[in-house]
Structure formats: structure tokens, C-alpha cells
Amino acid sequence: MITALQEDTARYLKKAMMSFFIFKKYVELGQPADFLDDQLELLKKTSHGEISTSPAALCNAAAVLVSGQQEADCVKQYFPSARTMNSPFGFSMPSVSADPELFCNTYDVKDFVLCTGRLETRKNQLMLLRALEHDDITVVFLGGGVSYQPEYVNLCKRYKRKGRTIFLDRLDEAMLASAYNAAKVHCLPSWYELPGLVTIEALAYGCPVVQSCWGTIKEYCGDYLISCEPDDYKSIREAVICGMSKGREENGREHIRHFTWEKSADKVIQTYRFALQNGNNCSEPERSSLSHPADKYSRCNREGGQACRTTKVHRSTGCI
Known part of the structure; x- marks a missing residue:
């Protein structure tokens, strides 16, 4: 059983990396008024990248704990056979009341x-x-x-x-x-x-x-x-x-205040019991076209920087 914490890296990672390079150039140029908006409009249009994860873990776990339905949907989008279990996080209730x-x-x-x-x-x-x-x-x-x-x-x-x-x-x-x-x-x-x-x-x-x-x-x-x-x-x-x-x-x-660690722990215990009763999710590892997640991250970082460097901007500010 695993806790996935599966972010939709395909949706955001390339954009995040690209935004870093855009703001870096913006600050280095002295924050010129005519620079940033065009770049950020192009950022919004940037295509999705690829998911970064561990296919073997997700596909062979007896249960995959997720923090909410959107995370479950992300896992299922790429690994339909994964057995997801919603296990909302809790938080520590405030113990002090400060002025x-x-x-x-x-x-x-x-x-x-x-x-x-x-x-x-x-x-x-x-x-x-x-x-x-x-x-x-x-x-x-x-x-x-x-x-x-x-x-x-x-x-x-x-x-x-x-x-x-x-x-x-x-x-x-x-x-x-x-x-x-x-x-x-x-x-x-x-x-x-x-x-x-x-x-x-x-x-x-x-x-x-x-x-x-x-x-x-x-x-x-x-x-x-x-x-x-x-x-x-x-x-x-x-x-x-x-x-x-x-x-x-x-x-x-x-x-x-309904989201407590006590309730979260109870859900984890229930899921362990379910896993013990039902065994592993898959009899064989599910094949995936994904390569090593670290390779995907490095590639996305490179693509984000390259996208910025090749983006055309106003002549007064040159190119990224």
C-alpha cells in the first residue's frame, strides 16, 4: 500500500519551469513594463508535458491512498487499473489563540x-x-x-x-x-x-x-x-x-475542523484492513511507456528553459 501524492506534473511542470526563466529575465532586465505580459500570455498557451511517477509502485500496490478525487482522477487517467482509496489529510487543530x-x-x-x-x-x-x-x-x-x-x-x-x-x-x-x-x-x-x-x-x-x-x-x-x-x-x-x-x-x-489527523488515521487503518483481505491489485506489473521519472523531470526543466530562450519578445528587450 502506498500514499501516492501524485501531482499532475503533465499539466503544470513545464509551465512552472518556464515561468521561473521568464521572471528571472524580467528581474534581471529591471522589470521593464513592456516585457512581461506577452511572455505570460505565451506561458498560458504552453502545451502539457508528461506525467512523472513510479509506474511499478502505482500498478502493483494493493491500495493507492490519495488526498482527494482530483488526485484519484489523475492516477486513473494514466493507470486505469490502480486501486485508489480516498484518504483525506488532516491537520493539527490550533492549540493557541493569539492576539x-x-x-x-x-x-x-x-x-x-x-x-x-x-x-x-x-x-x-x-x-x-x-x-x-x-x-x-x-x-x-x-x-x-x-x-x-x-x-x-x-x-x-x-x-x-x-x-x-x-x-x-x-x-x-x-x-x-x-x-x-x-x-x-x-x-x-x-x-x-x-x-x-x-x-x-x-x-x-x-x-x-x-x-x-x-x-x-x-x-x-x-x-x-x-x-x-x-x-x-x-x-x-x-x-x-x-x-x-x-x-x-x-x-x-x-x-x-472536520479534517483531523484522527479521522485520517482511521481511514488509513481501514485501507490496510481492506488490503489484507483483498491482496495485491495486480497479478502482474502493468506495462507503461514512461521512462524513469527523474529523466522526465530533467527533460521538462530543459524544455521549459528552451521554450523561454526561443520565445520572441519586443525588440527593445531582446530574446530570452
Whole structure:
């Protein structure tokens, strides 16, 4: 039995890599006004890549645990014989109730957009910075003090915008709770998330939440999610502005509290029992045309960079 965490890499990975190179050039050129929009329009039209996964594992598991129906659909699209079992994630219920003024006074902020998570291509923070580039709105990034992509972190910190941009590392529990309580909206513009636990945590504190609809988060937050398209900065901006206009999500807070780790563990135990009673899913490994997943990732990275380098832009800015 395995937990798949099967992202639809065919849908997003090439676009994500391409976006990194586009923003890298944009920042290096000094953020010229006539450069970015054409590039991002081409980004939206970029064709899908290929799925990256372990075919042998998915096809031979007695059960494949998925975080939601969208993930199950992704697995089934490529491996119809896989036996998927929906096992929603849980989250740790807030154990402290902090005054929002603690965070606001400590960092001298108010009416801000909060974005929690590592700064990296997949989480798409540069698109959020572009979305709010010309707005006098403070954006606070909580990066957790861990980075696997220092170049992306550097680009985010170099990105110029009208409002303040604050970068913070790991906070203690009380300060994190205060940040969630103080934020006008929490935005996670990731290319893909399964499901996006920081969004769930933010909603548990009553904070309005924005996240890309690419992934399973809608199945958790329901109508309390303000969704956006990760390849469209205008969509992200509209969602953030909508979220900032809302009050605290008290009903959303109660809704999301049903997703506990206790319920998640019970589902895993039920699935193990099912697997023990029914045996393996396949008697023989299912054949697949996919090569090694790492090869697919490297190829997608190369294709994303090459797509950018060969894209024509205005003569004043040259070519990527």
C-alpha cells in the first residue's frame, strides 16, 4: 500500500519551469513594463508535458491512498487499473489563540497578505508578486527558514513592487497563530498542491484563503476557498482583492475542523484492513511507456528553459 501524492506534473511542470526563466529575465532586465505580459500570455498557451511517477509502485500496490478525487482522477487517467482509496489529510487543530496585535506590533504591519511556505518555483510566489506589483499592499512571506532553491528566493527578494514585501523565517506557535489571525487573506498560488496544508491551517484560524484550484484543496475548503489560476496573475490579483474585502471566516473555521489527523488515521487503518483481505491489485506489473521519472523531470526543466530562450519578445528587450 502506498500514499501516492501524485501531482499532475503533465499539466503544470513545464509551465512552472518556464515561468521561473521568464521572471528571472524580467528581474534581471529591471522589470521593464513592456516585457512581461506577452511572455505570460505565451506561458498560458504552453502545451502539457508528461506525467512523472513510479509506474511499478502505482500498478502493483494493493491500495493507492490519495488526498482527494482530483488526485484519484489523475492516477486513473494514466493507470486505469490502480486501486485508489480516498484518504483525506488532516491537520493539527490550533492549540493557541493569539492576539493579532502581537504579530502586527512586532513587525509593524496591518492589512497584509500572508503567504506561508518555502520560496520555490512550484509554490509560484513570483506570480503573486507580479499580481500585486502595482498595489500598495503589504505581502508577508513565511518561508520556514528552509530553501531548496536559493536562486528563487533571491529573485523574490529582488522583485520590486509598490507595497512592502516582508520575508520571515520560522515563527513560534504563538506568533504564527497571531499572523494567521492578523492577515486579511492567506494566498498560496502554487502550481499544484495536495492539498495545501497551510491553506487549511489558515482557514482554521478564520482567515479568508486563496489558492490555485489545481490540486485537491477545493475538496477540503469547499465554498470557503477563493480559487485562482496559477498561470494567470490577473486571476490571482482578483482573488486576493476579493479575499481582502471579506471578513473573518467563522463558518469556514468550523467547516475545516472536520479534517483531523484522527479521522485520517482511521481511514488509513481501514485501507490496510481492506488490503489484507483483498491482496495485491495486480497479478502482474502493468506495462507503461514512461521512462524513469527523474529523466522526465530533467527533460521538462530543459524544455521549459528552451521554450523561454526561443520565445520572441519586443525588440527593445531582446530574446530570452
